[in-house]
Amino acid sequence: MITCSKIYTDIPFAHRQHLHSGHCSQIHGHNWDIKLDFACSEYDSNGFVVDFGKLKYLKKYIDDNLDHACVFSDEDPLAKQILDSAPAGxxxxxxxxxxxxxxxxxxxxxxxxxxxxxHEGxxxxxxxxxxxxxxxxxxxxxxxL
Known part of the structure; x- marks a missing residue:
């Protein structure tokens, strides 16, 4: 099997590990990278696993949802309080x-x-x-699988 990869780099967002006993329980940020590996059942008409130029929808999702976001666990008991304590935005x-x-x-x-x-079927x-x-x-x- 041939696979290919696309890497999205330097995505700034924060998170909080509410169950961690150390400093990771505090809101802190990183410049994250996300590497996606793709596989296929057959190549496209160009002979590609996936056409990297047509993956703009993935970058848009990252930009719209993760860029400068703060990731919270659904189970974080303080998340709502943290969000409510700050001005909107x-x-x-x-x-x-x-x-x-x-x-x-x-x-x-x-x-x-x-x-x-x-997008790709x-x-x-x-x-x-x-x-x-x-x-x-x-x-x-x-x-x-």
Whole structure:
């Protein structure tokens, strides 16, 4: 099988690990990278797994939803209080089940997979996603098919 990858770099957003016993429980940010691995059942008419030039919808999702956002867990007991305490527009909340890198990788895999199916059909799919919190820490999610 041949796969290809697209990397979206330097996406600034914050998160909070509300269950963490250390400093990660505080809101803090990173310049994240997101690497998507694509696979296909057959190449397109150009001989590509996926045409990178036609993935603008993924970049738009990132720009509209993650760029300068603050990722909160649905289960964070302080999230609503944090958001309510700030003037409107201070936070751009982005809700996930788990605000960990692992939770974010699984969530974004699901979101991006749905977008790829919507735009590309069944011919191509995301075979894995890797989230880079920084140069030292990454999480990779590979679905069990």
């Amino acid at each position: 201070v936070y751009q909340p982005y809700w996930v089940k788990s605000a960990s890198g692992e939770g974010l990788a699984k969530h974004l895999y699901q979101v991006f997979s749905a977008l790829v199916r919507e 069944e011919r191509v799919w995301i075979s894995g996603i890797e989230i880079f919190e920084d140069r030292k820490n990454t999480v990779k999610f590979i679905p069990q």
